[in-house]
Amino acid sequence: MPTLPPKFDVTREDIARVVASFYEMVRQHPGLGPVFAVHVTDWPKHEAKIIDFWANAILHERSYDGNPLKVHRDAGNVRPGMFDAWLALFDMTLRRELKPDQAAAWSLLAHRIGRSLRAGVVEQTKDAGGVPILR
Numbered sequence: 001m002p003t004l005p006p007k008f009d010v011t012r013e014d015i016a017r018v019v020a021s022f023y024e025m026v027r028q029h030p031g032l033g034p035v036f037a038v039h040v041t042d043w044p045k046h047e048a049k050i051i052d053f054w055a056n057a058i059l060h061e062r063s064y065d066g067n068p069l070k071v072h073r074d075a076g077n078v079r080p081g082m083f084d085a086w087l088a089l090f091d092m093t094l095r096r097e098l099k100p101d102q103a104a105a106w107s108l109l110a111h112r113i114g115r116s117l118r119a120g121v122v123e124q125t126k127d128a129g130g131v132p133i134l135r
Contacts, residue, residue, distance in 0.1 A: 008105035
């Protein structure tokens with residue numbers, strides 16, 4: 001079976017560097033840090049899984065096995081408004097760690113995935129009247 005080319009020009013090493021830098025900032029973030037701290041007890045293991053996720057999404061590797069929407073829905077403390085902070089921090093990391101064209105391409109993909117995850121969380125978080133809670 002022929003191998004598909006990467007969606008854009010990054011390597012697995014680039015992905016690992018971005019993921020490590022991003023989660024270093026997440027752990028210090030006043031809004032996101034506590035949310036992750038509830039769920040992540042083994043940061044190296046978590047980061048390895050996320051590296052596999054991005055390698056699958058960008059490089060077409062088949063090393064990731066998971067369901068991000070289910071994880072975010074089942075977490076219990078992930079709110080739709082958190083995705084804006086997550087994406088802003090991720091974009092900052094991309095700009096710091098990559099060349100501008102790489103950062104822009106990855107940002108587009110991350111925002112598309114983020115919108116999908118946010119929509120899935122919104123669908124689950126409604127008030128008593130059935131109105132989505134967006135923050």
